[in-house]
Amino acid sequence: MPRARRSLVAAGVLVLLGVAVAVVGAARPGRAEAAPPPWPREAVDSAATIAVQAQGRVAPLYTWAGYTLLGFNHQRRAVDAWGRKLKPLDWLLDVVLRPEAADRTACFLVPDDQVLAAVGMTPEGKKRRDRYSYRDLAPVRAEISRQARAHAHKEAVERTLVETYLVELSHDLLLYERLRGFLRFATEEIGVPADLRPALGGRERATMLDLAAVPREVGALLQRGAEHAHAAEGEAPAPDSVQAAESRRLAGAMLDVLDDASALHLLPPLEPSETEWSSPGDVLATAIRSGTPVPEPHAAILRALADMGRSADDPARLAEAVERVRSGGERLADARGEYGKIRLEVALLRWAPFHWSLGFYVLAFLGVAALWFAPRSRWLARIPWALLLVGLAIHVAGIVVRCILRERPPVSTLYETALFITAAAVAASLVIEWIGRQRIALSVAPVLGALGLFVANRYEILKGEDTFPKLVAVLDTNFWLSVHVTCITLGYAGGLLASALAHVTVLGRWTGLKRQDEGFYRTVGRMTYGALCFALLFSVVGTILGGIWANESWGRFWGWDPKENGALMIVLSQLAILHARMGGLLKTFGIALAAIGSGIIVAFSWWGVNLLGIGLHSYGFTTGIDTALKLFYGVEGAVILAGFVWWLAHRGPAGATPPPTGTAGASSAPRP
């Protein structure tokens, strides 16, 4: 091809590429615009350790931003209009400092488009379950709010799923709007009534922060407006109606700004006896109401917040302002002894130990899988051991740090029980493996570890709430949480481990694994039995301790409450299995099937009773996990059924089931 012709073709290709880029750019509005620069790392790092009070506790802003975004978006990241994945703090800074950009970030998960259909919106190009930006939802914002108000007064059980989603979406939008207006008290100027201008140096417009600098004058003006309003009610003449109208307009504008400024409670109280932290809106309102200026320690933080609001485009100034907000809060919180664990909490959340553990458990499983292909390799056998130990060490370290942060035993919430039970099950598997060295428990441990942490992770996402919540008064006892809940959850761990080991027997028999090796199945059977004994010990003791705790709290030992019944069902199922074994009514295979059944009961007691929505143990109610739970019941039921069918097909003297081993009371009839 001649050179000129080649050049022509190349130029043509370039033009076509250019057109294609332009078309794609035009099809994705926003990308043609320059993306705003990312927030400076110094500012983000400082913001992470700003202390805020929320849900009754003092937490780092890092945590607050994380679960707020998780609650909105069901994940700890949001994709902005330029396709960038924002972490929670970057997103929060966007909302507060660059609301126009944040409005285009898809940070609201709508789980069912029926929610939008209900408010008259027909989204195009979206999936049934999809994410939307504030700008997407703005046209139907008023209708969402109207319908949510209508449904909010209904009992939760009376609402349809769509109505529940609608109420939640409205709640999220309201919080979002307050966050995007959080700094308006320092950045947005409102008209100053003529009477007030002399006090403000003749200014016609001023921010709420400026107005709070002359609180007595503002208070007096508002008071005059209120008095006039009262006079109007009494049909008295209104000689100063213009002033009164201005006063009322000012009051309305101030209330609007103050409401938004109440989204974050980041000002520690100055009085040691007070426990409730204030928002900028609170202290500004107090200043106006009392006619006294905002106390200097709080005023300094408000000025720093104002500087933050004005320096969104100046990275150095922004970082300095954020640091002033942080350090100002730290000084006050530290004096109250409320800042000590902020950095540790941020470190824990940034470190994300449970994600690391999950990774190690998955790698350990791959290591175990590799062993299947090279079973005689000694050094290969050490890899899953090492991976499991590292994974477990990180897992336990994460739990320990949580205990230090909460000053509680590791089992005070449903989320924490998932972490604890998983660690206990993995540890127990490793102990069994260490005793038996059969590589059976070694295979089960990573599966249990990964599944358990996956469940914990999904539950955290589903709840979208702080995982360090304050406990209600009746649970506020470390002694009983330590002895009763720990015992019960160890019982759960043992029951689930027994069930997992029983799967090896049932699925192994089904698939013909080690068909000629009866010793293998006897070993697994012994392990299952051992796990059941471990489970029974802790289930029995934990259940009775629960009764004793109930007696201490409510004055009755047993009340047939669903959670109590769940614990009793576990005990009864395990007692039935062990007595059936002692009586020779069940043998290895039958015990395996029964242990899987007992595992279903553990799941019912742990999660299922919470879905009934009844009872005194109402600290763990959860919606949205019923599908997963039913799936678990279904799969496990199918495994039991499959096992039973296998037993029917193979029973008899020549079957795989070994004959009774001389147990007293054993019957000569074939037993599973």
Added chain:
Amino acid sequence: MSERPEPGALRRALNRAVAILGSFGLAVTLLLLLLLLTYLGTLEQADHTIHDVQRKYFESLLLVAHVGPVPLVLPGAYLLLAILAVNLVVGGVIRIRKGRSTLGILIAHLGILLLVLGSAVEHRLSIKGQVQIWEGKTAHEFQSSEEWEVAILERVDGRVREHVMPEQRFRDLGPPRRRRFAEASLPFELTLRGYLRNCHPIPAGRGHPGVDGFVLEALEPVGPGDRMNVPGLQAVVEAPVSGTRKETLLWGLQTEPWVVEVAGRRFEIDLRLRRWPLPFALRLDRFVHELHPGTSIPKEYSSYVTKIDGGVAQPVHITMNAPLREGWYVFFQSGWGPEEGPPGRELYTVLSVVMNYSDRVPLIACIVIAAGLLLHLGRKLALHVKAEVQRREAKQGAPHAARA
């Protein structure tokens, strides 16, 4: 005429019966049936009150449960637990092989029996009630929240003489039954009749003259433990000497007692929740109700009370999970009020009061059971570890032996 069985056959039958009563098969069957009852009783709480469910499943001998549309006749928990107790004694204590290998099991079984015994003592002998005390006020008695009594009070020189008939003595007096109560110190006989467990008074209609123009209309009872039930009955006072005869309706929610004068003495007759004297006086000094800051999550409910016993005053702090224990009595923080009102208003506390001779038995039983299980399972674990070590050593030794 049936032939009498030979002594040998009788003994064999008895042995067979004892063997069945103490068998593993029976134990497993009972445990599984209890499991089923507990499961059904848990699910049914979604649609019925816990008290209804408790009465149907856990305080019954037989019941009909519906699994979908299918009716299922099942033994109730009372029956199952009674048989299980027999099974435990026969199989788990008497017939069990005694030795080192079963010592732990035997101890655990004895612990369970102790727990059952404690529950029986509590069920039969405990008294449960509550006391409401306003700040600054002192309480001398507590009352049941579900058990009633008819009280005859006579106030003489500032003192009150009480004659009390607990509910057990008139609970069976549904129409048309009646019962007469007389005491030597009273100048009249009291006849009670027409007891209704849950009712309300309505104006009498045609054909039902009623008493003072009212009759009691029966309502569907709402469960034994439910405080929604308000009983009522008819009371007749007859003094044979003076020929006085007066009658009235007594209803649980009446605000004033019925006042009768007989032989120049004035008596108040009242149907009220059953009351018992406290072993000492309790004064509420202060009630504290705290929420976690900025939330509606309760942080603390605390009653700061003074215990006054024989003129000796002792400050006591009663809060959640920290009851006051004194003798056989335990006082638990149970409620408070009024919830609505301005800050700083006067508050009252509600303390649950339990008099229970077996209060500490569950804890002792728990320790015994745990010790038994630890002993048994620990021994089994030790044997298992030993066997595994031997197996591994044998396995490691085998190739060496082969090589040798």
